[in-house]
Amino acid sequence: MEKRRKGPIGRPRGFDADEALEKAMRVFWEQGYEGASLTDLTSAMGITRTSMYAAFGNKEDLFRKALERYEEGPAAYVARALRKPTAHEVATAFLNGAVDTCTRPDCPAGCLGVQGSLASGETGRPARDLLADWRNGGVSQLRDRFRQAVEDGDLPPGTDPLHVARYLMTFANGISVQATGGATREDLQRVADTALRNWPPA
Known part of the structure; x- marks a missing residue:
């Protein structure tokens, strides 16, 4: 039976995802969904757009996660x-x-x-x-x-x-x-x- 190959070990994100989400939540809270640009969000989160997409998805996904954090x-x-x-x-x-x-x-x-x-x-x-x-x-x-x-x-x-x-x-x-x-x-x-x-x- 052929063994399944293991993929490459992922690199650590290099940032605190929980802290980044907290900052995104505050940007959305203050500026609203449309008012918060990707530049505003990534600057506040201290990450690149690539890292944001990889960790949280697109802007709509990020907003949904930020709302969940707000609720909790x-x-x-x-x-x-x-x-x-x-x-x-x-x-x-x-x-x-x-x-x-x-x-x-x-x-x-x-x-x-x-x-x-x-x-x-x-x-x-x-x-x-x-x-x-x-x-x-x-x-x-x-x-x-x-x-x-x-x-x-x-x-x-x-x-x-x-x-x-x-x-x-x-x-x-x-x-x-x-x-x-x-x-x-x-x-x-x-x-x-x-x-x-x-x-x-x-």
């Missing part, structure tokens, strides 16, 4: 909020997390999931569709959590879980846009507090 890092407050024991605590943690993430002094303002494809043209359609699906996924997660809250008696009978989920997501998206426009953390926290005073929304 700055946007991890969503998963933590969903684990809270009551619906009101879920809503509070979700909106407070949005305020905190959108106004961090060491990060770009706003939310990558909202800002990433604003003002994108036809070439930005893949990113726009990806982010729309990402946001809709967040609404679905909230809806399922609030559906459970209704079944458990934690929310009043007849409460529409989807309506409640969209209510929160609309505020969170608005917080992102306002943060990008220069609204302060204090201003946005007051917005979140006002939204929570109408809980559960009628």
Whole structure:
């Protein structure tokens, strides 16, 4: 039986892929998908285009990986909020997390999931569709959590879980846009507090 030949041993990348992805995420977060050129990305990542393609794929692939990193890092407050024991605590943690993430002094303002494809043209359609699906996924997660809250008696009978989920997501998206426009953390926290005073929304 003929033995399969082993290919050449690959050379080490010579850069920290995790650190490079973190930097790419920040470029996309600050400049959006279309606003971030390959030169911007590779310069921030400290690698060549060839290395970027080899490690992460094309720009769309890189953006997808950057969004996953964002979800696991700055946007991890969503998963933590969903684990809270009551619906009101879920809503509070979700909106407070949005305020905190959108106004961090060491990060770009706003939310990558909202800002990433604003003002994108036809070439930005893949990113726009990806982010729309990402946001809709967040609404679905909230809806399922609030559906459970209704079944458990934690929310009043007849409460529409989807309506409640969209209510929160609309505020969170608005917080992102306002943060990008220069609204302060204090201003946005007051917005979140006002939204929570109408809980559960009628």
